[in-house]
Amino acid sequence: MKKHNFSAGPCILPQEVMQKAASAVIELDDIGLSLIEISHRSKEFVDIMEQARSLALELLGLKDKGYQALFLHGGASMEFLMVAYNFLEKKAGYLNTGTWSDKAIKEARLFGEVVEVASSKDKNYNFIPKDYKIPGDLDYLHITSNNTIYGTQFKEIPKTDLPLICDMSSDIFSRQLDFSQFDLIYAGAQKNMGPAGVTLVVVKEDALGKVSRKIPSMMDYKVHIDKDSMFNTPPVFPVYTSMLTLQWLKDLGGIAAIKEVNEKKAQLLYSEIDLNPLFKGFAAKEDRSNMNATFTLADEKLKDTFDAMWKEAGINGLNGHRSVGGYRASMYNALSLESVGVLVDIMSDLERKA
Amino acid sequence: MKKHNFSAGPCILPQEVMQKAASAVIELDDIGLSLIEISHRSKEFVDIMEQARSLALELLGLKDKGYQALFLHGGASMEFLMVAYNFLEKKAGYLNTGTWSDKAIKEARLFGEVVEVASSKDKNYNFIPKDYKIPGDLDYLHITSNNTIYGTQFKEIPKTDLPLICDMSSDIFSRQLDFSQFDLIYAGAQKNMGPAGVTLVVVKEDALGKVSRKIPSMMDYKVHIDKDSMFNTPPVFPVYTSMLTLQWLKDLGGIAAIKEVNEKKAQLLYSEIDLNPLFKGFAAKEDRSNMNATFTLADEKLKDTFDAMWKEAGINGLNGHRSVGGYRASMYNALSLESVGVLVDIMSDLERKA
Numbered sequence: 001m002k003k004h005n006f007s008a009g010p011c012i013l014p015q016e017v018m019q020k021a022a023s024a025v026i027e028l029d030d031i032g033l034s035l036i037e038i039s040h041r042s043k044e045f046v047d048i049m050e051q052a053r054s055l056a057l058e059l060l061g062l063k064d065k066g067y068q069a070l071f072l073h074g075g076a077s078m079e080f081l082m083v084a085y086n087f088l089e090k091k092a093g094y095l096n097t098g099t100w101s102d103k104a105i106k107e108a109r110l111f112g113e114v115v116e117v118a119s120s121k122d123k124n125y126n127f128i129p130k131d132y133k134i135p136g137d138l139d140y141l142h143i144t145s146n147n148t149i150y151g152t153q154f155k156e157i158p159k160t161d162l163p164l165i166c167d168m169s170s171d172i173f174s175r176q177l178d179f180s181q182f183d184l185i186y187a188g189a190q191k192n193m194g195p196a197g198v199t200l201v202v203v204k205e206d207a208l209g210k211v212s213r214k215i216p217s218m219m220d221y222k223v224h225i226d227k228d229s230m231f232n233t234p235p236v237f238p239v240y241t242s243m244l245t246l247q248w249l250k251d252l253g254g255i256a257a258i259k260e261v262n263e264k265k266a267q268l269l270y271s272e273i274d275l276n277p278l279f280k281g282f283a284a285k286e287d288r289s290n291m292n293a294t295f296t297l298a299d300e301k302l303k304d305t306f307d308a309m310w311k312e313a314g315i316n317g318l319n320g321h322r323s324v325g326g327y328r329a330s331m332y333n334a335l336s337l338e339s340v341g342v343l344v345d346i347m348s349d350l351e352r353k354a
Numbered sequence: 355m356k357k358h359n360f361s362a363g364p365c366i367l368p369q370e371v372m373q374k375a376a377s378a379v380i381e382l383d384d385i386g387l388s389l390i391e392i393s394h395r396s397k398e399f400v401d402i403m404e405q406a407r408s409l410a411l412e413l414l415g416l417k418d419k420g421y422q423a424l425f426l427h428g429g430a431s432m433e434f435l436m437v438a439y440n441f442l443e444k445k446a447g448y449l450n451t452g453t454w455s456d457k458a459i460k461e462a463r464l465f466g467e468v469v470e471v472a473s474s475k476d477k478n479y480n481f482i483p484k485d486y487k488i489p490g491d492l493d494y495l496h497i498t499s500n501n502t503i504y505g506t507q508f509k510e511i512p513k514t515d516l517p518l519i520c521d522m523s524s525d526i527f528s529r530q531l532d533f534s535q536f537d538l539i540y541a542g543a544q545k546n547m548g549p550a551g552v553t554l555v556v557v558k559e560d561a562l563g564k565v566s567r568k569i570p571s572m573m574d575y576k577v578h579i580d581k582d583s584m585f586n587t588p589p590v591f592p593v594y595t596s597m598l599t600l601q602w603l604k605d606l607g608g609i610a611a612i613k614e615v616n617e618k619k620a621q622l623l624y625s626e627i628d629l630n631p632l633f634k635g636f637a638a639k640e641d642r643s644n645m646n647a648t649f650t651l652a653d654e655k656l657k658d659t660f661d662a663m664w665k666e667a668g669i670n671g672l673n674g675h676r677s678v679g680g681y682r683a684s685m686y687n688a689l690s691l692e693s694v695g696v697l698v699d700i701m702s703d704l705e706r707k708a
Contacts, residue, residue: 235551
């Protein structure tokens with residue numbers, strides 16, 4: 001049976017990417033060897049890494065604009081630490097919009113003073129703060145553009161003259177933004193880019209080198225830039241599969257094209273949530289994420305029926321995070337409008353049956 | 355044509371492991387979803403992680419002996435840093451036996467005093483130091499059990515009452531040792547364990563918690579232990595493929611079985627190096643690595659002929675590292691005795707022709 005994979009991450013990737021990735025594990029491009037058994041210094045892999053870095057900048061519209069793309073180990077959680085290592089001299093500002101912002105703040109506090117410029121923690125992060133003053137003396141302002149667990153998303157990126165750093169793990173490559181407003185963007189691969197095990201960092205080169213501390217090599221963005229993102233052996237398979245996904249997105253028409261699909265998917269699901277009296281949205285309407293829709297049943301007694309219905313339809317990964325409960329439908333780039341249609345039909349069916 | 359893969363790492367893995375890994379990228383165990391698109395909190399992946407951790411301890415003979423196995427992001431280079439974060443309070447001792455030891459020393463110096471207890475650097479690391487005194491006031495002693503670039507290997511592990519930490523990246527699971535003499539072992543996966551992108555850390559729990567500094571979460575072994583090696587999303591594919599390789603090794607008879615094959619391969623090649631007047635070994639005989647044999651041509655004029663011969667035979671990855679020159683034949687667990695035979699035959703052929 002065809003699965004409809006709404007998993008929050010690791011999550012659905014394009015079918016053709018998974019086919020090509022699997023094939024490369026057997027043999028890469030007719031070289032007689034597997035992708036995972038060749039040297040990362042081989043011409044084949046150096047080309048893959050360069051292509052991945054180049055595609056990332058191209059898709060974000062940041063080619064030849066003073067930015068570098070790096071594919072690093074560790075996940076976004078490692079970036080919480082690396083950002084502070086490289087940018088936090090005295091005082092940094094963070095917008096606290098969810099669990100991941102909160103963790104980023106915790107790690108940064110080991111390196112200097114951290115100001116929570118605004119927070120929605122007291123409302124269980126169900127909205128994005130809007131009226132706040134950004135202190136002028138910060139080393140940088142850090143935001144989390146999309147909050148996977150709560151289903152909120154910045155529709156307007158804060159305006160500031162400070163260096164702006166963004167954890168874009170769960171909505172990178174999903175919507176058009178002026179990406180040059182950021183000094184650093186980071187994103188764990190496992191939503192819109194590839195399998196878990198690699199993190200994309202896009203950094204404006206002249207924003208670096210402004211802290212006085214000594215930075216360990218693996219934590220130092222400059223070291224990774226100097227070594228063309230190959231300071232140590234990179235996570236070969238995740239990098240390759242990310243490259244394939246970025247190529248897939250480019251062939252599709254890039255962010256401009258996928259953005260339209262993502263808006264349609266989100267509209268379809270949120271209309272159903274709003275019109276169907278059996279469901280309630282969790283996040284404030286104006287802050288709703290196009291990637292992760294969070295919702296609950298108005299009547300918990302329907303839970304067993306609803307759960308049986310979507311499982312029977314081949315839907316996977318719909319359970320909400322324990323911090324919110326209910327349901328979470330993650331609609332990353334590779335999820336089809338058809339899959340969202342299947343979910344919406346089940347929600348309507350439930351209304352008819354109830 | 356069949357390839358004989360002597361690559362130094364990433365390197366050859368068992369054929370059946372690559373087949374199974376490729377198949378799981380299409381679909382994992384008939385669940386209708388790919389390994390790389392399911393949640394790392396799914397029962398399927400939690401089981402994979404637990405199996406990998408359990409197999410690692412079992413193969414090393416460290417089950418129920420107070421050790422924990424972790425599969426972390428970052429490669430051995432990240433461990434250079436993590437080891438110092440977790441163990442270096444005042445002063446640590448390192449044996450400098452190659453490029454990787456040297457890098458480990460450099461990173462540790464950011465955290466405290468580092469004593470180079472012994473070094474073979476002035477002889478381009480062609481031997482393992484033997485007569486040295488280990489100071490009694492060190493927080494730990496760090497060694498690199500096998501030196502990939504230079505082709506040397508500790509045949510005797512230093513005796514000490516200090517906590518002993520070992521970078522075993524390039525010979526873990528290849529030979530029998532009393533692994534309980536180590537307080538911490540780390541190893542990048544991409545030699546005997548799996549594809550690049552994950553690092554095995556095996557740590558004695560009661561050796562932790564002895565430094566006073568605050569440790570960032572991602573750097574803290576205790577945090578990773580408390581979260582069953584899932585503090586953040588792990589590198590799913592590298593962990594899965596490592597689990598398959600460990601299972602392959604167990605089915606083969608474990609380290610005791612593979613050790614014999616590895617000794618045969620090494621004997622076969624080193625005999626040829628010693629008996630064939632056209633070749634010279636690089637490393638001191640008593641310190642020769644069973645994993646990486648380094649050698650040069652006695653007469654550089656034969657280089658083009660020899661290179662053409664081994665390439666024609668389907669041999670891959672035989673060029674030496676630039677620090678040593680010549681050739682390096684890496685004979686990790688998955689390389690067959692047959693492949694070593696092919697290389698040795700070519701070396702003999704060259705002697706007949708020359």
